[in-house]
Amino acid sequence: MFKRLCLIGIGLIGSSIALRARKEGLVEEIAIQSRRQETVDAAARRGLGDTYTTDPAEAVKGADLVILCVPVGAVGDITEAIAPHLEPGAIVSDVGSVKGAVVAAMQPHLPDHVDFVPAHPIAGTEHSGPDAGFPELFDGRWCVLTPPAGTNPEAVEKLKAFWERLGSHVETMEPSHHDMVLAITSHVPHLIAYNIVGTAADLETVTESEVMKFAAGGFRDFTRIAASDPTMWRDIFLTNREAVLEMLARFNEDLTALQRAIRWGDGDTLFDLFTRTRAIRRGIIEAGQETADPDFGRQKKV
Amino acid sequence: MFKRLCLIGIGLIGSSIALRARKEGLVEEIAIQSRRQETVDAAARRGLGDTYTTDPAEAVKGADLVILCVPVGAVGDITEAIAPHLEPGAIVSDVGSVKGAVVAAMQPHLPDHVDFVPAHPIAGTEHSGPDAGFPELFDGRWCVLTPPAGTNPEAVEKLKAFWERLGSHVETMEPSHHDMVLAITSHVPHLIAYNIVGTAADLETVTESEVMKFAAGGFRDFTRIAASDPTMWRDIFLTNREAVLEMLARFNEDLTALQRAIRWGDGDTLFDLFTRTRAIRRGIIEAGQETADPDFGRQKKV
Numbered sequence: 001m002f003k004r005l006c007l008i009g010i011g012l013i014g015s016s017i018a019l020r021a022r023k024e025g026l027v028e029e030i031a032i033q034s035r036r037q038e039t040v041d042a043a044a045r046r047g048l049g050d051t052y053t054t055d056p057a058e059a060v061k062g063a064d065l066v067i068l069c070v071p072v073g074a075v076g077d078i079t080e081a082i083a084p085h086l087e088p089g090a091i092v093s094d095v096g097s098v099k100g101a102v103v104a105a106m107q108p109h110l111p112d113h114v115d116f117v118p119a120h121p122i123a124g125t126e127h128s129g130p131d132a133g134f135p136e137l138f139d140g141r142w143c144v145l146t147p148p149a150g151t152n153p154e155a156v157e158k159l160k161a162f163w164e165r166l167g168s169h170v171e172t173m174e175p176s177h178h179d180m181v182l183a184i185t186s187h188v189p190h191l192i193a194y195n196i197v198g199t200a201a202d203l204e205t206v207t208e209s210e211v212m213k214f215a216a217g218g219f220r221d222f223t224r225i226a227a228s229d230p231t232m233w234r235d236i237f238l239t240n241r242e243a244v245l246e247m248l249a250r251f252n253e254d255l256t257a258l259q260r261a262i263r264w265g266d267g268d269t270l271f272d273l274f275t276r277t278r279a280i281r282r283g284i285i286e287a288g289q290e291t292a293d294p295d296f297g298r299q300k301k302v
Numbered sequence: 303m304f305k306r307l308c309l310i311g312i313g314l315i316g317s318s319i320a321l322r323a324r325k326e327g328l329v330e331e332i333a334i335q336s337r338r339q340e341t342v343d344a345a346a347r348r349g350l351g352d353t354y355t356t357d358p359a360e361a362v363k364g365a366d367l368v369i370l371c372v373p374v375g376a377v378g379d380i381t382e383a384i385a386p387h388l389e390p391g392a393i394v395s396d397v398g399s400v401k402g403a404v405v406a407a408m409q410p411h412l413p414d415h416v417d418f419v420p421a422h423p424i425a426g427t428e429h430s431g432p433d434a435g436f437p438e439l440f441d442g443r444w445c446v447l448t449p450p451a452g453t454n455p456e457a458v459e460k461l462k463a464f465w466e467r468l469g470s471h472v473e474t475m476e477p478s479h480h481d482m483v484l485a486i487t488s489h490v491p492h493l494i495a496y497n498i499v500g501t502a503a504d505l506e507t508v509t510e511s512e513v514m515k516f517a518a519g520g521f522r523d524f525t526r527i528a529a530s531d532p533t534m535w536r537d538i539f540l541t542n543r544e545a546v547l548e549m550l551a552r553f554n555e556d557l558t559a560l561q562r563a564i565r566w567g568d569g570d571t572l573f574d575l576f577t578r579t580r581a582i583r584r585g586i587i588e589a590g591q592e593t594a595d596p597d598f599g600r601q602k603k604v
Contacts, residue, residue, distance in 0.1 A: 097519075122519045125596035126583070132596070141518050171515075181508050184501070186519025191560060192494055193520070197579040199486070199549075199556045206483050212585040213473075216443050217399075217424045217488025218495070218527045220592045223583035225520045230576035237564045237572055247501075248561055252554075254501045258493060259550055262539045270539055274532035277499040281428070281525035283514040290522045294427035294434070296598035 001162055006031040006063035008056050008078055010043045011229070012124060013095045014069035015133025018048040020166045023135050033059035034130075035070075043130040057085045065162070067119075068094040068106075073235035076105035088113040091155050095121055097182060097232075099146040099175035101239035107148060115155030120144045120178065121168060122186070128229040139167035140288055146175040183243035187236055188251055191244065193222040194233070303464055308333040308365035310358050310380055312345045313531070314426060315397045316371035317435025320350040322468045325437050335361035336432075337372075345432040359387045367464070369421075370396040370408075375537035378407035390415040393457050397423055399484060399534075401448040401477035403541035409450060417457030422446045422480065423470060424488070430531040441469035442590055448477040485545035489538055490553055493546065495524040496535070 005027040007014045014032075021027050032049035033056050034040045040052045053059050060066050060082045068075050075094055086092065092114050096102040099118055110116050123141035125132065143163040147156045160170045173181075200211045200219065211219065237244055261269040284290045291297050307329040309316045316334075323329050334351035335358050336342045342354045355361050362368050362384045370377050377396055388394065394416050398404040401420055412418050425443035427434065445465040449458050462472045475483070502513045502521065513521065539546055563571040586592045593599050 122516050124519075127596045142515055144516075181512050181516055182519060184505060184508055185513055185516045185521040189498060189520035189524055191564075192498065192557065193523075194576055194579050195557045195560055196491060196494065196553055197582050198575050199553045201578065201582055202556075203486060203552070206486055208582070208585070209589075210483050211487055212582070212589045212591065213444055214424050214446075214483055214487045215586045215589070215591045217426075217484060218491035219487040220583075220586050221495075221523055221527055222491055223579070223586055223592070224598060225523055226576075226579040227583040228576075230573050230580075233576050234569045234572045238567055238569055241564055241567075244564060245561065248557075248564075250505070251498055251501045252557070254504075255494065255497045255550075255554070258497055259547065262493075262543055262546060262550075265540055265543075267536045267540055270536045271532050273500050274496055274528075274530075274535050276503065277496050277525070277528040278532075280499050280503055280510070280513070281522075281529040283510070284517045284522050284525055287511075287514045287517070289514065289517045290525070291600045293600070294429045296526060296600045298593045298595070298598045298600070 001158070001165070002027045002065040004029045004031060004063040004065075006033065006060045006066045007049070008033050008059060008066065008068045008082070009070035010034050010039060010048060010130045011069060012128050012132040012137075013121065014067070015043065015046070015048055015130045016135065016137035017067065017069070017166065019133055020135040020138065024165050026162060026165050027065070031059045031063060039130055046130060048130060056082045060085050060087070062087060064090050066090055066092045068096075071232045071235040072096040072098045072102055072239050075102055076109070079106040079109040083109045083111055086111060086114050090114045091117055091159055093117050093119045093159055095119060097186065097236050098240040099178045103146065103148055103175050115152045116148065117151060117156055117159045118146045118175070119159060119163065120146070120182070121163065124228070126224050126227040128232070136167065138163070141168055143168040143170050144178050145170060145172045146178050147172065179240050179243045183240060183247040187240055187244050188247045190225050190228065190233055191237065191248065192251070193226040196222055197226040303460070303467070304329045304367040306331045306333060306365040306367070308335070308362050308368045309351070310335050310361060310368065310370045310384070311372035312336050312341060312350060312432045313371060314430050314434040314439075315423065316369070317345065317348070317350055317432045318437065318439035319369065319371070319468065321435055322437040322440065326467050328464060328467050329367070333361045333365060341432060348432060350432060358384050362387050362389070364389060366392050368392055368394045370398075373534045373537040374398040374400050374404055374541050377404055378411070381408040381411040385411045385413060388413060388416050392416045393419055393461055395419050395421045395461055397421060399488065399538050400542040401480045405448065405450055405477050417454045418450065419453060419457055419461045420448045420477070421461060421465065422448070422484070423465065426530070428526050428529040430534070438469065440465070443470055445470040445472050446480050447472060447474045448480050449474065481542050481545045482549075485542060485549040489542055489546050490549045492527050492530065492535055493539065493550065494553070495528040498524055499528040
């Protein structure tokens with residue numbers, strides 16, 4: 001499908017793309033770039049690419065598909081650095097979890113002779129770095145494309161086909177709608193997970209060792225996403241500020257109502273909510289986005 | 303270890319106790335009671351016990367170990383009903399997730415000739431009912447005993463040995479401390495999980511079908527505990543009100559600080575928290591309370 005794929009950044013997502021694209025024979029050559037030599041070396045040890053460099057300008061030369069796989073706070077500077085070296089006709093994309101800010105940061109730098117198709121694969125684990133990737137990461141997960149108005153439809157189709165071959169379902173969306181959807185399905189969940197893990201760690205009445213021992217009561221479920229990459233998540237909150245604050249306000253309103261129900265002993269309000277929420281999980285399982293095994297299937301392993 | 307075990311209530315916990323106690327040969331006979339004939343029939347179909355009844359007074363006759371496995375809101379009335387029929391020397395226990403309120407509700411009804419040893423196995427899945435139980439549920443999990451002052455130490459030792467044979471580690475604690483520990487490790491996590499699932503379902507700007515499709519970004523992790531039994535959880539919040547409200551206030555304080563950091567673009571505050579929280583997950587994995595597999599080990603299955 002592509003002659004030369006250039007991956008700028010080679011963490012969990014970049015390395016998973018490299019492994020799957022190679023496996024499927026989607027690209028003839030893979031050029032890998034990372035800011036840190038240490039990461040480039042780790043990628044080389046795993047044999048993820050054909051060429052390796054810390055220089056983004058060098059990496060994009062001759063590439064007909066360039067994907068930025070870096071925290072969203074870094075895409076603007078990188079785009080500026082690579083812009084003069086991009087091949088005419090190349091597709092330039094990314095994998096950022098925020099789309100409005102990414103489009104705003106990248107588009108002004110890009111020359112007219114490339115096609116810009118922002119993308120966001122909604123897949124991941126709590127592990128990061130080039131050793132964390134695996135080729136099945138995108139299987140059955142959704143990838144959202146947010147092409148700006150006027151984007152060459154052929155480039156959109158080609159990138160869609162690429163992501164489908166990586167295992168994804170693909171949907172196209174307005175950047176601003178994407179950012180709202182992700183604020184509630186991903187960003188606010190991460191924020192409250194990070195928050196409760198922090199709250200628990202800071203208590204005086206309950207020790208950290210007690211929190212760890214008795215985590216099976218529910219707490220441990222939150223620690224998984226609260227172990228996600230700190231730089232990536234800092235950038236998400238800074239760049240999707242408006243949508244996150246809006247969804248957080250809704251969450252807080254609802255939580256205040258529950259708090260009040262507890263204080264006043266209003267069991268019916270609690271019971272009604274707790275009954276409704278079961279249906280949502282069933283829907284997610286039916287949508288193929290969650291395992292139906294009890295306890296995520298981890299029960300027998302721990 | 304015991305001649306006749308009586309289980310009052312036969313949901314996830316009761317059925318798991320029955321299966322494991324039988325497997326380990328800890329009891330000669332198991333008497334099963336449930337309020338609803340339908341549940342009694344389901345338990346009988348699985349062959350969980352030797353005798354079945356909807357009458358708690360009948361069930362406890364001749365039992366030297368009686369365990370109440372019902373929502374914590376129901377233990378007071380049941381204890382009153384069984385009290386006159388309890389065998390002298392019997393150990394009376396429970397499995398409730400709140401201990402202060404359970405002790406207060408049960409103890410006044412109990413005759414002097416029985417030993418009261420409240421217990422809380424910190425184990426479970428999001429499934430409920432007699433078909434949800436399995437014998438390995440308690441393996442490696444903690445069970446907290448909260449014997450009131452003056453309890454016969456032999457009874458405490460005997461119940462401890464019983465729970466160890468069911469697979470648990472056992473710890474003894476003051477009821478009030480237990481309720482504080484569980485408020486942060488279990489009750490508040492459930493509350494915020496229920497809450498965000500409710501918030502997401504009620505949005506107008508993002509559809510329920512979008513929430514389900516894109517749940518892999520983190521949201522789905524919360525839906526597991528938000529699918530837990532509604533009656534059980536309503537009772538927990540109503541009976542552990544003080545500790546839950548206290549921990550919730552801490553959570554809210556911390557969340558307000560994060561919200562402010564996002565609004566003012568304070569990336570350092572976010573980054574510092576997001577770095578600290580990783581260590582807590584490592585601690586839980588090292589404590590044997592969580593799988594080290596990425597994505598709870600579910601990644602390849604969905």
